[in-house]
Each structure stands twice: as C-alpha cells, then as structure tokens.
Amino acid sequence: MSCAAALRRVARSAALLSASLALAVGGDDVPRSDLPRPPSRDFLGAPACPVLEVRSGDGFVARVAGESHAFRLIGIDVPDDEPTADEARLFLGRLLDGESVYVERDPNGPPRDGDQREWAYVYRAPDGLFVNLELLRQGYARLAVDEPFEHEKLFRAHEAFARKLGKGVWAPRHDGRTEPRSTSRPTTAAAPRRPETAPADSELVYVTEHGKKYHRRKCQFVQGGATSLSVKEAKAKGYTACSRCKPPE
Numbered sequence: 428m429s430c431a432a433a434l435r436r437v438a439r440s441a442a443l444l445s446a447s448l449a450l451a452v453g454g455d456d457v458p459r460s461d462l463p464r465p466p467s468r469d470f471l472g473a474p475a476c477p478v479l480e481v482r483s484g485d486g487f488v489a490r491v492a493g494e495s496h497a498f499r500l501i502g503i504d505v506p507d508d509e510p511t512a513d514e515a516r517l518f519l520g521r522l523l524d525g526e527s528v529y530v531e532r533d534p535n536g537p538p539r540d541g542d543q544r545e546w547a548y549v550y551r552a553p554d555g556l557f558v559n560l561e562l563l564r565q566g567y568a569r570l571a572v573d574e575p576f577e578h579e580k581l582f583r584a585h586e587a588f589a590r591k592l593g594k595g596v597w598a599p600r601h602d603g604r605t606e607p608r609s610t611s612r613p614t615t616a617a618a619p620r621r622p623e624t625a626p627a628d629s630e631l632v633y634v635t636e637h638g639k640k641y642h643r644r645k646c647q648f649v650q651g652g653a654t655s656l657s658v659k660e661a662k663a664k665g666y667t668a669c670s671r672c673k674p675p676e
Contacts, residue, residue: 461584462584462585462588463580463581463584464581465557465560465581466557466578466581467555468529468531468550468555470529470550470552470555473529474491474492474529475527475528475529475552475553476489476490476491476496476527476528476529476530477489477490477526477527478523478524478525478526478527478528479495481516481519481520481523481524482497482516483505483507483512483515483516483519484505484511484512484514484515484516484518484519484562484567484568485499485500485503485504485505485515485519485562485568486498486499486500486542486544487519487523489527489528489530491530496545497542497543497544497545498530498544498545498546498547498549499539499540499542499544499545499546499547500547500548500549500558500559500562500568501533501536501546501547501548501559501576501578502548502559502563502570502571502572502576502578502579502582503559503562503563503568503569503570503571503582504568504569504570504571505562505567505568505569509596511567511595511596514567514595515562515567515568515595518562518565518567519558519562519567522551522556522558522561523551523558526551526552527551527552528549528550528551528552528558529549529550529551529552529555530547530548530549530550531547531548531549531550532545532546532547532548533546533548533576533577535576536574536576537648540645541633541642541643541644541645541646541648541653542645548577548578559578559582560578560581560582560585563582563585563586563589564585564586564588564589565589565594565595566589566590566592566593566594566595566596566597566598567595567596568596569586569596570582570583570586573671630657630658630674630675631644631655631656631657632655632656632657632658632661632674632675633646633653633654633655633656634653634654634656634661634664634666635648635653635654636654638666639665639666639667640666640667640668640669640670641656641658641661641662641666641667641668641669641674642669642671642672642674643669643672643673643674645672646669646671646672646674648669648671648672658674658675658676
C-alpha cells in the first residue's frame with residue numbers, strides 16, 4: 428500500500444469514527460466524554476501480519492514470520508450458536524479481508540484457547556483500528572471476562588454504551604426489550620445450546636490427562652488431546668466442574 432493510500436485510509440477511518448460517535452451522542456443520555464479512550468499504540472517498525480482468512484466473528488488466520496497462525500480476539504465473545512454469529516463474521520471480514528494487522532499478546536493470559544488459537548489484541552494496519560474494541564463498540568460481540576485484563580475497563584464501558592444504544596446483539600426484540608445477556612462472560616465461547624428436554628448430565632464435557640476438572644469444549648484450559656465424556660461420567664470419575672467455563676454440574 429502506497430503512502431498516499433495509507434493516508435487516505437487513515438483519514439477515512441477517522442471520519443467514520445467521528446461520524447459514528449456523533450451519531451451515538453445524539454438522543455442518548457450517556458455522556459460520550461465519560462467513555463475511556465482507546466489506547467494509542469506506536470507500531471513504527473513493528474511487522475504487520477497479512478490476514479489470510481476470517482473464520483468467525485472472533486477469530487481469523489494471519490501470516491506471521493512466513494507461517495499461518497490462528498488468532499482469537501481477547502476480551503470478546505461471539506458464541507457460534509447465536510443468530511448474530513454470521514453477522515459478526517461478515518463484519519470482521521469487512522474490517523480485515525485483504526488487510527494486515529499488528530498483534531499483541533497478553534503476557535498474563537493463557538497463550539491459546541481450546542481450539543489452539545492464539546489469544547491476541549489486534550490492531551489494523553496502517554490506521555491502528557483496535558479490532559477487539561470495534562466489535563464490542565458496534566454491538567457484534569459481548570464482553571468476555573473471567574479474570575482482569577489490560578483493557579477490561581475500556582471494553583466494559585464501550586459495551587455498556589452499545590447496549591444503551593441498542594446496537595447489534597443489544598437490539599430490541601419484538602416485545603420492546605433487549606435480549607437478556609450478561610455483561611460479564613467467561614473468556615471462552617459458550618457451548619452449543621442443547622434441547623430443553625436434554626438432561627444436563629448427558630451433555631458432553633472435556634477432561635485433560637492430568638487435570639481434575641471437566642470443561643466445556645472451548646475452555647481456555649482445554650488443550651489438544653482432551654477426552655470427551657458426559658457430565659455424569661465425569662462426575663462418576665471424580666472430576667468437578669471448572670469454575671472458569673462453568674459447565675453443567
């Protein structure tokens with residue numbers, strides 16, 4: 428991308444952001460000035476990683492040092508079984524298809540999720556758009572919190588603002604109420620919903636070779652080689668429910 432094209436891209440992104448913020452202020456009683464500002468990162472000299480594929484609303488593949496790496500966005504949750512999952516994937520595709528990104532890991536968090544995707548804060552090159560935050564801000568994802576992380580306050584504030592405006596997953600239902608979704612979510616996507624008549628103890632959970640807990644499939648503590656079994660079987664073997672992903676008990 429040429430310097431002129433990069434400058435046009437930055438200017439366009441800034442204009443879109445200003446317009447969306449101005450729209451958000453109108454008719455809302457939450458002061459925009461109270462929202463914390465996104466971080467300002469200096470990526471001068473940092474390698475930008477080309478995006479190869481957007482696979483979900485919270486995950487994509489990029490080339491890092493000549494190799495393909497699958498990434499999961501830290502701090503947000505887009506459950507695969509929700510109707511808005513496809514919308515989130517398409518939105519993330521519009522943000523990242525044909526682009527490159529800067530990737531930051533959280534040194535205090537787990538390196539990978541249960542699907543072996545690397546957890547990351549992601550900034551689009553060259554304009555520095557904070558991709559994790561943008562999905563929350565536009566209502567395509569919900570906050571995912573288990574333990575405190577660097578941008579929790581920022582994410583929580585912008586999610587609350589999106590909910591106040593009824594964006595995306597927070598849009599009013601036909602009865603005029605917003606969907607009853609929590610603002611505090613585990614750092615992994617929820618397991619697929621089972622039929623109402625299915626007993627909880629028949630749901631599949633996962634255990635690791637040396638662990639003493641059973642987990643949902645996408646729990647951050649489930650690594651490669653986990654064994655699946657029913658909740659009933661797991662409890663019979665002496666396993667107890669993970670306090671992080673909160674599988675059925």
